[in-house]
Amino acid sequence: MTLQNLNQQFGIPQHIEFREGKGGLPTAFIANSFASASVTLYGAHVVSYVPHNEKDLLWLSPLSAFEPGKPIRGGIPVCFPWFGPHPSNSQLPVHGFARLQNWEVTHTSITPEKTTKLILSLQDNEETRALWPFTFKLDLEVTIGAQLEVTLVIHNTDNEAISTTNSLHTYFQVKNLENCHIGGLGKQVYYDPAERDSGLYQEELLLHISKEENRRYYAHIGECVLHDPDIQRDVHITKSGSKVTVVWNPWKETVQKIGDIANEDYLSFVCIEQANTYDDTIALEPGTKHALGLRAGILR
Ligand code: TA6
Numbered sequence: 051m052t053l054q055n056l057n058q059q060f061g062i063p064q065h066i067e068f069r070e071g072k073g074g075l076p077t078a079f080i081a082n083s084f085a086s087a088s089v090t091l092y093g094a095h096v097v098s099y100v101p102h103n104e105k106d107l108l109w110l111s112p113l114s115a116f117e118p119g120k121p122i123r124g125g126i127p128v129c130f131p132w133f134g135p136h137p138s139n140s141q142l143p144v145h146g147f148a149r150l151q152n153w154e155v156t157h158t159s160i161t162p163e164k165t166t167k168l169i170l171s172l173q174d175n176e177e178t179r180a181l182w183p184f185t186f187k188l189d190l191e192v193t194i195g196a197q198l199e200v201t202l203v204i205h206n207t208d209n210e211a212i213s214t215t216n217s218l219h220t221y222f223q224v225k226n227l228e229n230c231h232i233g234g235l236g237k238q239v240y241y242d243p244a245e246r247d248s249g250l251y252q253e254e255l256l257l258h259i260s261k262e263e264n265r266r267y268y269a270h271i272g273e274c275v276l277h278d279p280d281i282q283r284d285v286h287i288t289k290s291g292s293k294v295t296v297v298w299n300p301w302k303e304t305v306q307k308i309g310d311i312a313n314e315d316y317l318s319f320v321c322i323e324q325a326n327t328y329d330d331t332i333a334l335e336p337g338t339k340h341a342l343g344l345r346a347g348i349l350r
Pocket residue numbers: 121134144145219264296298323
């Protein structure tokens with residue numbers, strides 16, 4: 051659909067407009083009395099969410115590609131139908147194909163609370179069926195208000211049961227990660243892939259990151275709070291439909307192997323991801339669905 055058609059069918063004056071964004075990608079630009087945000091149709095990728103008078107909650111790498119076939123680095127990548135490397139075929143795209151597909155706009159509206167809602171959808175196609183032989187439909191529902199709300203709804207439209215791991219791989223922006231703490235993960239158990247996913251225990255209440263971390267808290271359903279003292283803000287992050295929370299930062303050595311993150315930028319973000327993986331793999335019978343939700347906002 052052309053940008054003109056998108057605006058005719060789904061544009062809402064003073065709320066949502068479709069324009070070319072970075073790399074010329076068709077992008078939904080949302081602005082209302084609470085915040086502004088942008089979402090690319092490629093990947094259904096929320097690339098920015100800026101509450102009024104605040105800095106962006108999300109981090110977007112200045113070195114990110116914005117071109118079909120490559121994932122966007124930052125914002126909220128949608129990982130589906132597998133999280134991380136494919137379990138048996140390392141040739142297949144890491145974190146699945148959803149972030150590499152063009153999604154369609156299927157709904158826009160103003161809610162009774164005057165927030166703005168956008169739904170992007172993806173159905174199986176020849177390319178996805180070559181990688182994963184099932185029919186499915188995904189809806190990514192994004193609501194922009196005083197908080198950012200994102201829900202990934204996975205519909206099994208196949209005649210067979212499907213099984214998927216997935217995540218909202220959210221990159222939060224911070225001023226300097228060395229000064230930040232994450233609350234809500236104390237006294238929790240986690241796996242670390244570098245330790246062969248052996249179970250580890252976080253004794254301390256606040257997590258302070260001072261090295262590469264890839265913690266998969268596999269029984270965590272509660273809130274996380276990202277404390278950023280340098281900009282005096284606490285970002286509250288809650289979720290639904292997920293029992294796994296992942297905290298990832300590559301730190302100064304591994305970042306040098308990642309082409310689309312500048313070496314010094316590892317201190318500008320931390321990923322706090324809402325995931326379904328390990329024992330929380332989602333099995334869906336034909337005709338059923340699962341919703342994975344994220345809500346993030348600033349409380350002072
Ligand atoms: O969720 C953490 C993780 O799986 C890490 O292992 C790291 O590879 C990261 O995601 C980024 O993956 P990407 O494919 O976007 O480079």
